[in-house]
Amino acid sequence: MSRGLIYKGIFIVCIILFAIILILPTVGKNTLRVVMSTTATQEDIQAVKLRFPESNYTITARENEFFIEGYNLNVAVMNEVKQYHGVVDAQLLPHWAEKALLAKKINLGLDLQGGSYLVLQANYHKIEEKTGKPLTNTEKNEITEQALELLRNRVDKFGVAEPSIRPKGNDAIEIQLPGVKDPEAVKKAIGTTGQVEYRLVDDVYTQKANQWLKQYYAGKALPEEQLELNKLADTLSNAIALPDTLELMFYYERHPQTGKLFAAYPMVLEKKVALAGSDISKAWVATDEYQQLAVHFNTTPEGAAKFAEVTSEKNQGRKLAIVIDDKVRSAPSIRVQINTGQAIIQGDFTHEEVTALARIIKEGALPVDLSIVEERTVGPTLGLDSIQSGVKAFVVGVTGIMLFMFVYYKFSGLIADFGLLLNGIFMLALLSWLGFTLTLPGIAGFILTMGMAVDANVLIYERIKEELRAGKTPRMAVTQGFSRAFWTIFDSNITTLLSAFVLSQFGTGPIKGFAVTLSIGIICSMFVALYITRFIFEMITSRGTLQKLSI
Amino acid sequence: MEKIIPFFKYRFVAYSLTVVLIIIFSLQTYRNGGFNWGIDFVGGAKITVKFQQGVDTAQIRKVLAHNAINATIQQVGKDEDNEYIIATKLTSRTENVEESTKALRTILQTNFNNAEVLSIETVGPAIGDFLKRSAGKLIALSIIIMTVYLAFRFELKYSVGAMVALIHDIILTVLFCGFANIEINIPILAAILTIYGYSVNDTIIIFDRVRENLQITTKQAFIDVIDKSITQTISRTLLTLLTTLFAVFALYMMGGEGLNEFATILLFGLSIGTFSSLYIASPFVMYWEKLTSKQS
Numbered sequence: 001m002s003r004g005l006i007y008k009g010i011f012i013v014c015i016i017l018f019a020i021i022l023i024l025p026t027v028g029k030n031t032l033r034v035v036m037s038t039t040a041t042q043e044d045i046q047a048v049k050l051r052f053p054e055s056n057y058t059i060t061a062r063e064n065e066f067f068i069e070g071y072n073l074n075v076a077v078m079n080e081v082k083q084y085h086g087v088v089d090a091q092l093l094p095h096w097a098e099k100a101l102l103a104k105k106i107n108l109g110l111d112l113q114g115g116s117y118l119v120l121q122a123n124y125h126k127i128e129e130k131t132g133k134p135l136t137n138t139e140k141n142e143i144t145e146q147a148l149e150l151l152r153n154r155v156d157k158f159g160v161a162e163p164s165i166r167p168k169g170n171d172a173i174e175i176q177l178p179g180v181k182d183p184e185a186v187k188k189a190i191g192t193t194g195q196v197e198y199r200l201v202d203d204v205y206t207q208k209a210n211q212w213l214k215q216y217y218a219g220k221a222l223p224e225e226q227l228e229l230n231k232l233a234d235t236l237s238n239a240i241a242l243p244d245t246l247e248l249m250f251y252y253e254r255h256p257q258t259g260k261l262f263a264a265y266p267m268v269l270e271k272k273v274a275l276a277g278s279d280i281s282k283a284w285v286a287t288d289e290y291q292q293l294a295v296h297f298n299t300t301p302e303g304a305a306k307f308a309e310v311t312s313e314k315n316q317g318r319k320l321a322i323v324i325d326d327k328v329r330s331a332p333s334i335r336v337q338i339n340t341g342q343a344i345i346q347g348d349f350t351h352e353e354v355t356a357l358a359r360i361i362k363e364g365a366l367p368v369d370l371s372i373v374e375e376r377t378v379g380p381t382l383g384l385d386s387i388q389s390g391v392k393a394f395v396v397g398v399t400g401i402m403l404f405m406f407v408y409y410k411f412s413g414l415i416a417d418f419g420l421l422l423n424g425i426f427m428l429a430l431l432s433w434l435g436f437t438l439t440l441p442g443i444a445g446f447i448l449t450m451g452m453a454v455d456a457n458v459l460i461y462e463r464i465k466e467e468l469r470a471g472k473t474p475r476m477a478v479t480q481g482f483s484r485a486f487w488t489i490f491d492s493n494i495t496t497l498l499s500a501f502v503l504s505q506f507g508t509g510p511i512k513g514f515a516v517t518l519s520i521g522i523i524c525s526m527f528v529a530l531y532i533t534r535f536i537f538e539m540i541t542s543r544g545t546l547q548k549l550s551i
Numbered sequence: 552m553e554k555i556i557p558f559f560k561y562r563f564v565a566y567s568l569t570v571v572l573i574i575i576f577s578l579q580t581y582r583n584g585g586f587n588w589g590i591d592f593v594g595g596a597k598i599t600v601k602f603q604q605g606v607d608t609a610q611i612r613k614v615l616a617h618n619a620i621n622a623t624i625q626q627v628g629k630d631e632d633n634e635y636i637i638a639t640k641l642t643s644r645t646e647n648v649e650e651s652t653k654a655l656r657t658i659l660q661t662n663f664n665n666a667e668v669l670s671i672e673t674v675g676p677a678i679g680d681f682l683k684r685s686a687g688k689l690i691a692l693s694i695i696i697m698t699v700y701l702a703f704r705f706e707l708k709y710s711v712g713a714m715v716a717l718i719h720d721i722i723l724t725v726l727f728c729g730f731a732n733i734e735i736n737i738p739i740l741a742a743i744l745t746i747y748g749y750s751v752n753d754t755i756i757i758f759d760r761v762r763e764n765l766q767i768t769t770k771q772a773f774i775d776v777i778d779k780s781i782t783q784t785i786s787r788t789l790l791t792l793l794t795t796l797f798a799v800f801a802l803y804m805m806g807g808e809g810l811n812e813f814a815t816i817l818l819f820g821l822s823i824g825t826f827s828s829l830y831i832a833s834p835f836v837m838y839w840e841k842l843t844s845k846q847s
């Protein structure tokens with residue numbers, strides 16, 4: 001063996017070792033640290049222990065912490081355990097290879113580990129209507145960026161670990177919540193804009209509207225559907241000939257039995273906003289003089305001036321409505337002028353609503369209306385099934401290919417099989433290194449590339465066979481076969497790479513995953529076929545004494 | 552010299568096969584009521600529900616019909632799992648998907664005890680439009696990129712030949728979706744784009760050999776060079792198709808519901824892609840050559 005070959009060999013062994021270490025955090029054992037609350041009962045502890053049976057996991061306890069070691073511990077499991085009663089915190093400890101080599105884990109996509117995927121579309125029409133001119137793209141981007149920050153805060157409050165919240169184009173936001181089975185609560189929190197406004201009530205028109213309603217809508221409850229309600233508001237406004245400066249809204253009350261909010265009666269407000277959420281600097285929850293929960297707030301200096309103006313003598317006796325997300329929730333009468341910039345939002349609020357309100361005021365309202373236009377939620381069992389069938393398909397497919405290669409190409413087929421295994425390891429290693437998120441189409445891409453990976457070997461072997469038939473020595477045939485097949489392999493793989501690249505430009509996550517695994521598979525297979533298997537063949541034929549090549 | 556298989560001689564058999572397939576597929580697609588666009592493209596909702604034992608498709612259909620919901624119901628997985636996918640498509644663009652999905656969910660849960668919702672997907676009409684547009688753009692973009700690359704690496708005639716074969720594959724695959732009533736959704740789009748890459752890959756292997764053989768022998772007629780090149784590469788072409796089909800077949804058999812149709816499309820498309828490399832791409836180059844040599 002020449003010195004060059006020896007160096008090559010050492011290099012290849014190093015790369016293989018490196019690749020194996022890289023995939024350890026993904027396929028090896030991981031440790032989950034669970035912190036129990038000091039008040040956790042024996043049952044709480046037992047529940048956690050039951051979740052991780054001793055046959056599969058080793059649990060070490062230290063004071064109020066558990067260290068659970070085993071396979072299949074991922075973010076979804078972590079989020080699940082976090083919800084357990086008595087659990088304060090749970091976190092996955094980084095694997096030693098992650099610390100040592102900056103290796104990352106292959107994350108499972110929502111379709112595999114379960115979770116929710118939401119796309120929120122920003123509705124700029126309202127803003128454009130208000131300002132009277134269309135928004136530019138940069139403005140839209142800015143608004144989306146602001147909304148993104150606020151959403152991040154709101155989602156964080158739910159304790160969902162590793163949520164992914166990012167813009168999608170310049171008018172939508174994509175949210176991924178691993179491990180969240182029922183996204184209703186999260187949706188509620190992120191879906192509301194949290195817009196708070198103080199607006200003066202116009203009593204004359206409010207009365208007109210109610211009279212009209214009594215006459216033409218007598219006895220009937222107001223519709224529950226938002227769309228119906230909007231229609232009604234339009235008819236009503238027309239019927240009472242509402243001037244342009246006023247707007248008809250509905251006053252919402254809470255149903256005494258169900259606790260649900262419903263539109264109780266119409267109320268006409270001035271379009272001009274007397275005090276907006278942005279005028280408030282500080283908000284907190286406290287009880288009012290009637291021992292009811294209310295939001296107390298301080299305004300900004302400008303806000304104080306505005307508030308003083310609106311509560312001044314000329315408006316005393318009038319009602320000042322508090323509008324939250326386009327619903328009138330309270331309308332106290334103005335009794336005294338407020339100059340201090342301190343006030344209270346009172347009304348028929350639940351504890352949850354008051355805290356949410358205070359929080360929203362503190363954080364600021366969403367700068368734009370967001371509506372959910374796409375939602376994909378996958379339960380954890382469905383995901384697990386998908387992984388299992390994916391793994392099964394992988395094993396069967398690869399075994400079939402390997403058997404075939406061995407039968408058809410004999411010993412050379414075994415070399416190709418070895419290359420195929422290496423190819424799998426390299427792919428996993430690269431995907432781990434990139435911290436890739438594996439989805440179901442990603443698994444499909446993985447399996448598909450395993451089938452395509454031997455293509456390079458087949459091309460080379462067929463070429464070598466031709467050279468052998470032409471009467472060349474094994475050594476010559478190997479060299480010629482590899483060098484002649486090189487450009488063919490290169491050209492044909494580049495086109496597949498190109499289509500994978502185009503595919504990766506397609507917005508949705510799963511397709512991106514498929515494209516990435518496909519690309520990585522092609523790159524790995526080229527490296528393995530053109531470098532590693534070539535090295536093996538060179539080694540075998542290097543003595544020059546080989547009479548016949550088993551191919 | 553080895554025996555050369557006269558592929559070119561049989562080209563008309565191949566053309567008639569293509570034409571017959573297109574006609575059959577189109578007719579069946581028409582009978583199926585057009586293409587079955589998935590909710591990814593038209594908007595709508597898709598719910599996977601696990602019911603209690605004893606619930607069957609007819610029962611679900613009855614309950615839904617009673618509530619004036621038009622949905623497709625499909626059982627998935629093993630029989631004893633009793634899992635169904637219920638999909639409703641948007642009927643009007645103003646419909647609120649969010650609300651109607653909630654309603655559907657409530658109906659299922661109130662009418663069937665212990666109906667467990669395993670997954671929910673809702674897609675609004677705007678997203679559907681966006682996806683449709685970008686899918687079209689993608690396909691156009693990849694054709695342009697590949698034409699340019701191949702024209703750069705080979706000659707224009709080869710590049711155009713490969714693209715004609717490609718378009719042939721895509722048309723047939725999409726028609727196959729209509730024929731087999733396979734829902735066209737995002738994974739299917741991914742499968743089609745994979746067939747893309749694969750089909751070109753096959754074509755290139757043959758063209759690469761044609762180019763090489765043209766350099767060695769200048770005297771041979773172009774037809775003979777093409778036949779010779781196909782003969783020389785045919786074992787490779789079939790072998791790779793076989794190994795890839797192993798993988799795809801495993802996906803088809805064991806990949807579970809999520810990948811079944813995806814694998815079906817790949818099985819069909821990869822085979823047709825190989826066929827078109829032999830019988831569409833190569834003859835095209837041949838005709839082009841004939842035309843241009845006559846002119847000069």
